[in-house]
Amino acid sequence: MKPVTIHIHELSTGYAEKKEPKIVASHLCATIHSGELTCLLGANGVGKSTLLRTLSAFQLPLEGKIEILGKPLSGYTDAEMAKVIGVVLTEKCEIRNMNVEELVGMGRSPYTGFWGKLSRQDKEIVRHSIELVKIEELSRRMVQTLSDGERQKVMIAKALAQETPIIFLDEPTAFLDFPSKVEIMQLLHRLSRETGKTIFMSTHDLELALQIADKIWLMDKSNGLTIGTPEDLSLNGNLSNFFARKGIYFDMESGLFRIDNEYQYQLRLSGCGHKYAMIRKALQRNGILANRHIESAFSIETNIKTNDFILHLPEEASLTLRSIEALLEEIERRKPSLQTYISAEKKEKTLKNLAELS
Amino acid sequence: MKRNSTLMLCIIASIFVFFLLNLALGSVHIPLRSVWNVLWGIGDEPLVHQNIIWKSRVPQALTALVAGAGLSISGLQMQTVFRNPLAGPSVLGISSGASMGVAFVVLLSGAIGGVALSRLGIFGEIALTVAAIIGSLSIMAIIVYVSQKVKGNVTLLIIGVMIGYVASAVIGVLKFFSVEEDIRAYVIWGLGSFSRVSGDQMVLFICIMAVLIPLSFLLIKTLNLLLLGDGYARNLGLNIRRARFWVITCSGVLVAIVTAYCGPIIFLGLAVPHLCRGIFHTSDHRILMPASLFVGASIALICNLIARMPGFEGALPVNSVTALVGAPVVVSVLFNKRKSEFNE
Structure with a gap:
């Protein structure tokens, strides 16, 4: 078993206000x-940031204990803390006139002297951190x-230059476009493997988190924390319960979440491979359930x-169409007649089939 | 790095040039050669020239130099700690505090003693200085106290501005109950001037500043960390509360002293840091601090020079000059900065 880096016990986070403390989350x-990459998932306002802030010693815990590397968090001085935990925050750093190398x-700073001048060794570490993140071309x-x-x-890269065994990231992928999100997530995954650092991050990017995280922390108002590997959590149903809402369903096969489009019609779709999947997806978006099990x-x-x-029609010759767009248009045009061919009885039957299948 | 040191040397050289020009130009023109001779005590220049240079122009130029440097450093610190480009020495109401102190002395002494303070000569001067220092330091104490209580920078900034308004309001009330002569004396003080300080007081002023300015350099690493924002700075081991305390105290004391001796000099503290960032393309306080010191000194000398240009006969208040010279400079620097950013 790998050594424990962070241990929290019966932790309550929140804000100590004058009259009574405002507890955000308790009994954690x-x-x-x-060396683990952990993702903290939870709805907005459930206390992810507060937990992160408490763990990074930005605010005091209301109750319970936090141990970092076997020593209570309160036992660290500011300067020691800076060498143990590095953070990447949501707040956008509004720095002007400073180049990337200087910022990294x-x-x-925790290691430099009174004037903050970088030694040759420091510069080497900065260069290495920039390399690890692969942003050499940005350094100037x-x-x-x-x-x-x-x-x-x-x-x-700044957090890496800090050379801390632990890195906390508060929604590092917020505000990013999708490729950048993936890139950051992959980067963090790679770093956790290459550097052996303990990486702990909060995120809303569920799908990405499920794919890269070693451990998932699900945070919830009523249940507190539920912890496990993404796979365990999906097997024991925790994940699907956690996100169970109208319009979201958990696809057991891929272990990922899907938007559950409600459908009005069903069609038989035959074929296989990528094309099959794409048509199915396009039809699903348009309120039509299509698969090879439907008659x-x-x-x-x-x-x-x-x-x-090829679109097979009951009383006409079959149509051959070049693109999914054309296919959708054709189906749209025939929607009224489509309806008449689907009996309520049939619908029920297929639904039953589906339920058995999944 | 090469570019920076060359620039820095140019700026230092400009200080010498403007210093000499300050000694040479004025209502009485003294040729540079005689200025040189008088300074080194060689040759026998007319006594009038010696007197003008030693008694009037040297103190004035030195005051301008030191005041400019102090205000600029203070402005830089304020802009960094509040992470606000509009922050400046006057923004926290510290100079209003000084004005309030002076207003109390000038306007009340007339009402109580029946003598306008402006007639008291040297005692009046000292009284004004002391009042200004008391006024500004007490406001500063309030701000520092508040800074330890509130979290957000913007909140603190707004509270500072509010305190400034209160001080102005108190001054307004005092003015209302004062005689015209005293108000005039107060208004003249408020225009700011580098020529008010003379003799022993000048020496004292320069000594104080010579201690304070190097002390402010001790905060360089703190200021650099503050640039990253509270969260990151804290994570890098900075105690934000303590950092704020020291930066505001340091900046506040600098403003208090300068304002006490020269009156509220506006604009320099706001403009010079921007100018330096524009010139050196950096946010690193290891460069910006000395840069602000030198550029501030140099610009204060230029402003003093313009204020004394033949034709104005010393009638032009320094404050009008600092704003008239400073505003276009800052605007042009900002425009150039935009361009260079797009080119990168």
């Missing part, structure tokens, strides 16, 4: 082992000219040889 118990160099750029994703990488007079077939789609 958890352990993080070194700020991560060395001014911070204000960077995109949000690039800036986030710079802050991660219907209307049906769609994918033609593997010619890359065409």
